[in-house]
Amino acid sequence: xxxxxxxxxxxxxxxxxxxxxxxxxxxxxxxxxxxxxxxxxxxxxxxxxxxxxxxxxxxxxxxxxxxxxxxxxxxxxxxxxxxxxxxxxxxxxxxxxxxxxxxxxxxxxxxxxxxxxxxxxxxxxxxxxxxxxxxxxxxxxxxxxxxxxxxxxxxxxxxxxxxxxxxxxxxxxxxxxxxxxxxxxxxxxxxxxxxxxxxxxxxxxxxxxxxxxxxxxxxxxxxxxxxxxxxxxxxxxxxx
Amino acid sequence: xxxxxxxxxxxxxxxxxxxxxxxxxxxxxxxxxxxxxxxxxxxxxxxxxxxxxxxxxxxxxxxxxxxxxxxxxxxxxxxxxxxxxxxxxxxxxxxxxxxxxxxxxxxxxxxxxxxxxxxxxxxxxxxxxxxxxxxxxxxxxxxxxxxxxxxxxxxxxxxxxxxxxxxxxxxxxxxxxxxxxxxxxxxxxxxxxxxxxxxxxxxxxxxxxxxxxxxxxxxxxxxxxxxxxxxxxxxxxxxxxxxxxxxxxxxxxxxxxxxxxxxxxxxxxxxxxxxxxxxxxxxxxxxxxxxxxxxxxxxxxxxxxxxxxxxxxxxxxxxxxxxxxxxxxxxxxxxxxxxxxxxxxxxxxxxxxxxxxxxxxxxxxxxxxxxxxxxxxxxxxxxxxxxxxxxxxxxxxxxxxxxxxxxxxxxxxxxxxxxxxxxxxxxxxxxxxxxxxxxxxxxxxxxxxxxxxxxxxx
Numbered sequence: 001x002x003x004x005x006x007x008x009x010x011x012x013x014x015x016x017x018x019x020x021x022x023x024x025x026x027x028x029x030x031x032x033x034x035x036x037x038x039x040x041x042x043x044x045x046x047x048x049x050x051x052x053x054x055x056x057x058x059x060x061x062x063x064x065x066x067x068x069x070x071x072x073x074x075x076x077x078x079x080x081x082x083x084x085x086x087x088x089x090x091x092x093x094x095x096x097x098x099x100x101x102x103x104x105x106x107x108x109x110x111x112x113x114x115x116x117x118x119x120x121x122x123x124x125x126x127x128x129x130x131x132x133x134x135x136x137x138x139x140x141x142x143x144x145x146x147x148x149x150x151x152x153x154x155x156x157x158x159x160x161x162x163x164x165x166x167x168x169x170x171x172x173x174x175x176x177x178x179x180x181x182x183x184x185x186x187x188x189x190x191x192x193x194x195x196x197x198x199x200x201x202x203x204x205x206x207x208x209x210x211x212x213x214x215x216x217x218x219x220x221x222x223x224x225x226x227x228x229x230x231x232x233x234x235x236x237x238x239x240x
Numbered sequence: 241x242x243x244x245x246x247x248x249x250x251x252x253x254x255x256x257x258x259x260x261x262x263x264x265x266x267x268x269x270x271x272x273x274x275x276x277x278x279x280x281x282x283x284x285x286x287x288x289x290x291x292x293x294x295x296x297x298x299x300x301x302x303x304x305x306x307x308x309x310x311x312x313x314x315x316x317x318x319x320x321x322x323x324x325x326x327x328x329x330x331x332x333x334x335x336x337x338x339x340x341x342x343x344x345x346x347x348x349x350x351x352x353x354x355x356x357x358x359x360x361x362x363x364x365x366x367x368x369x370x371x372x373x374x375x376x377x378x379x380x381x382x383x384x385x386x387x388x389x390x391x392x393x394x395x396x397x398x399x400x401x402x403x404x405x406x407x408x409x410x411x412x413x414x415x416x417x418x419x420x421x422x423x424x425x426x427x428x429x430x431x432x433x434x435x436x437x438x439x440x441x442x443x444x445x446x447x448x449x450x451x452x453x454x455x456x457x458x459x460x461x462x463x464x465x466x467x468x469x470x471x472x473x474x475x476x477x478x479x480x481x482x483x484x485x486x487x488x489x490x491x492x493x494x495x496x497x498x499x500x501x502x503x504x505x506x507x508x509x510x511x512x513x514x515x516x517x518x519x520x521x522x523x524x525x526x527x528x529x530x531x532x533x534x535x536x537x538x539x540x541x542x543x544x545x546x547x548x549x550x551x552x553x554x555x556x557x558x559x560x561x562x563x564x565x566x567x568x569x570x571x572x573x574x575x576x577x578x579x580x581x582x583x584x585x586x587x588x589x590x591x592x593x594x595x596x597x598x599x600x601x602x603x604x605x606x607x608x609x610x611x612x613x614x615x616x617x618x619x620x621x622x623x624x625x626x627x628x629x630x631x632x633x634x635x636x637x638x639x640x641x642x643x644x645x646x647x648x649x650x651x652x653x654x655x656x657x658x659x660x661x662x663x664x665x666x667x668x669x670x671x672x673x674x675x676x677x678x679x680x681x682x683x684x685x686x687x688x689x690x691x692x693x694x695x696x697x698x
Contacts, residue, residue, distance in 0.1 A: 068405030073302035119311030
């Protein structure tokens with residue numbers, strides 16, 4: 001006698017679904033760009049973003065092994081820099097948006113007060129981010145703002161927007177990759193959250209969260225594609 | 241009969257695993273509890289660095305540099321020198337540890353916390369430094385953190401966690417390929433429950449290490465002539481929970497604060513009665529406040545920026561009670577203005593665990609501005625705002641009337657009047673601010689506010 005759903009049947013079903021998910025992830029692997037949300041000022045073209053400043057990105061990756069996750073501080077630093085550069089290039093080529101040199105305050109160099117201003121503003125974005133992520137579509141209603149404290153950064157007068165980049169990812173060791181294939185689990189990936197803030201009012205003008213599957217430390221093309229898709233809706237600036 | 245047998249076996253397996261979930265952490269915790277004897281220095285002599293430990297060390301060295309570069313370390317020489325002096329007094333004389341270089345620094349974070357990296361960097365947040373009363377309490381915090389470094393807790397825990405993660409993964413693999421039938425059912429059940437047991441042991445072990453750090457910390461305090469009962473007082477400070485954020489979870493990596501107070505008190509016993517003149521000196525409140533005043537002002541600013549308005553009022557009030565000068569009065573005024581319609585203290589019912597969880601969820605969904613608008617729609621909120629705006633206005637005025645008035649008080653008054661829609665008064669205060677602080681970094685921000693106020697309504 002057996003149960004209506006036997007344990008063997010349950011195990012088979014589980015194996016099949018794991019394999020299906022693994023195949024699905026592999027098929028979608030190159031770049032899964034998530035939705036983008038534009039502030040009405042941008043979608044109605046009341047505001048045009050011509051020049052931006054990209055604040056130092058905070059992207060962290062871990063190496064997931066069979067013995068648990070291990071930090072990759074140096075690789076995370078390198079990846080943060082790469083994301084900034086790739087995004088600047090995409091904005092310039094695809095949207096005609098110039099990335100202006102980060103002033104000493106924004107790059108975290110210079111005196112303590114300058115460092116504090118930028119650090120506090122980065123923290124403010126980190127505080128706001130979970131609320132944006134909870135209801136991303138509200139960016140379209142113009143619900144989120146970081147306030148006029150943005151002016152305390154004393155950026156170049158030409159700057160229209162400030163870009164914040166956050167990211168979390170993981171790469172897998174050989175053993176863990178095999179484990180994921182056989183048993184299931186999260187593949188190597190990089191997920192980013194990017195906010196574009198009005199440099200005068202602090203309003204969140206754009207929010208996008210590009211994602212791609214693959215080793216975040218080496219998959220430069222996938223990163224480029226994901227970022228490209230992530231900014232697809234941002235209007236192109238007409239060069240005068 | 242066969243079905244019955246199978247079912248009872250599965251039921252037995254499940255019961256066994258559930259029982260193990262409760263029993264195992266306690267049993268393992270007992271096994272792993274380090275014996276605590278009053279024999280400083282609390283160094284783990286037998287520790288030898290392996291490849292994995294050196295990798296951890298490399299990671300934390302980078303983290304250390306990142307804290308500095310990202311403006312998270314308070315670059316105030318006086319504060320950091322004060323922390324260093326206390327740290328040096330606690331470290332046993334002549335002690336050198338492989339791969340440890342002692343650094344003691346204040347971290348610009350309004351949340352009360354302290355931690356040590358295994359490379360010897362000890363960080364105490366400005367949020368915690370602002371809540372404590374004297375040097376001995378600070379010594380208690382540092383002594384606790386020093387023990388983590390000396391006993392190599394990070395490395396030990398990392399090694400232990402790696403073994404546990406490996407076990408979890410192996411069990412998951414076994415579970416995924418379990419055969420059918422009774423044996424398969426039992427294996428599947430065990431592999432489903434096992435991760436919970438392992439996670440419980442991870443947290444249990446972490447709590448043991450914390451306990452060891454508390455008790456060894458007391459020994460170090462006595463050796464350095466700091467009153468050991470201040471360790472208990474620090475726990476009481478941490479238990480205060482001004483913001484209602486100490487939420488008890490199913491698993492916690494630190495023992496409950498009440499439990500810590502209890503075992504520390506019993507460990508202290510009669511030793512708490514022995515007080516030397518130096519110990520008395522180290523408990524002096526005014527000396528601590530004199531050394532920490534600039535740092536505390538900085539922290540009030542961070543508390544406000546971090547939306548921790550109740551803490552801002554509490555700390556600024558401590559500053560004013562100690563030294564009611566123009567700057568401290570200004571920060572208290574700022575704290576009251578930004579507190580807005582919120583109550584200055586949480587009620588008993590708001591401090592229950594479930595109420596705190598609900599508040600945290602609500603906070604995640606709403607912005608500070610939205611919360612404020614909601615409160616202003618209630619009679620209690622309106623009453624609070626009325627009291628707080630009167631209080632802040634009075635404090636700004638007192639700040640401006642004090643000796644060497646700070647220009648920022650004009651800015652604060654301007655912001656208060658702008659919120660109250662008193663345009664003329666707001667404009668006048670902003671202009672006074674711009675005139676008296678021509679080098680201020682927020683000139684552009686205030687200039688823009690003036691322009692907006694002058695703009696005719698559309």
